[in-house]
Amino acid sequence: MTDFYEPTERTIPTRSRERAAYDRALVHSILDETYVCHLGFVRDGAPVVLPTLYARAGDRLYVHGSTGSRPLRTAGTGTEAPGLPVCLTVTHVDGLVLARSAFHHSINYRSVVVHGTAHQVTDPEERRTALDALVDHVVPGRSSDSRPANAKELAATAVLRLDLEEVSAKVRTGGPNDDPEDAALPHWTGVVPVRKGYGTPIPADDLDPSVALPAYLSAV
């Protein structure tokens, strides 16, 4: 396995090519830092974009949903199923870039765009692994501290796999790029960092008070 994804016609952007990257470790780090992606597919010729959870295991991404949901039904099951052409996109907003000119305002961000065909996972072992990964991708360590899915729940849940093959990252960092002739303008210029974090966990109303907050949550 090489350190880079091979660029393709659709992973080479038409704009801001200098921001595009194909470095496998960078792509993985962007994907691992959050857990909600925006999944695009085509329905009746029109685009549909839905937010959904995902997890990564090596160079495979997993999403899941009800077996009754439209995209999962469309993907089909079995080795003969056509799968579902998708575009899966993950974006972190890191900062607001305020330039002196309105035109040069920007956002510091890191995004990953994955093109490919998602297929339903039917192998029971891979399904279990994927479902654990989906829980652990949100809260590392959680899957081993919750009741595993039973047969009925497993039957109601579809898992889609999307291989990381046609994929690119795009990253903007740093300060504003004002035109030199704007340098003397009296406007404040710089970057406002965007912060993300977690508040104090709120126990469920019916939680037995003797159940302590687990270590994996006191760390978030």
Add this chain to the structure above:
Amino acid sequence: MTDFYEPTERTIPTRSRERAAYDRALVHSILDETYVCHLGFVRDGAPVVLPTLYARAGDRLYVHGSTGSRPLRTAGTGTEAPGLPVCLTVTHVDGLVLARSAFHHSINYRSVVVHGTAHQVTDPEERRTALDALVDHVVPGRSSDSRPANAKELAATAVLRLDLEEVSAKVRTGGPNDDPEDAALPHWTGVVPVRKGYGTPIPADDLDPSVALPAYLSAV
């Protein structure tokens, strides 16, 4: 104008219908709380999802980009242009919902999905208004404290308009919904709130130290 968007076949979800909402004020409030959407369109029959800034003015959404970018070229210009079928999605993640069972883990979120056809804005006045709105949607008050776009910058910038007509919100709030038979399991259960905010603004290296931080930034 009614208080609700009319549901359509594609804005009525197949799953979790009880979470869907068509309330205009709710949709607007979700759209106004952030500034990055995921814009989906179809290229060569395949879905593409890209993160981009947007702004709302009444029941119109605006996105912008280089006139050379593929989606903007596809939309075309002029009253005869076909426009670009899009799906524009905005998602807030509000909390991690940890149930006792892996199956009932969930996310508290608020999302808006807009279906429609985006058209290039050619009216100079509407273009200016949209570009100001795009800056002010990120940092309210900023457009009047930066140099407006000049003719060359305006010529390089395309603005797309998407009317809010076929639109729905989806909201999950509250705690876990564990099965009653899981109530005695020893796992911590509850909600971990997700927090978003801003760090201390970082002045650009070349900022004249006499330029004070504007009031609209000390409030963020």
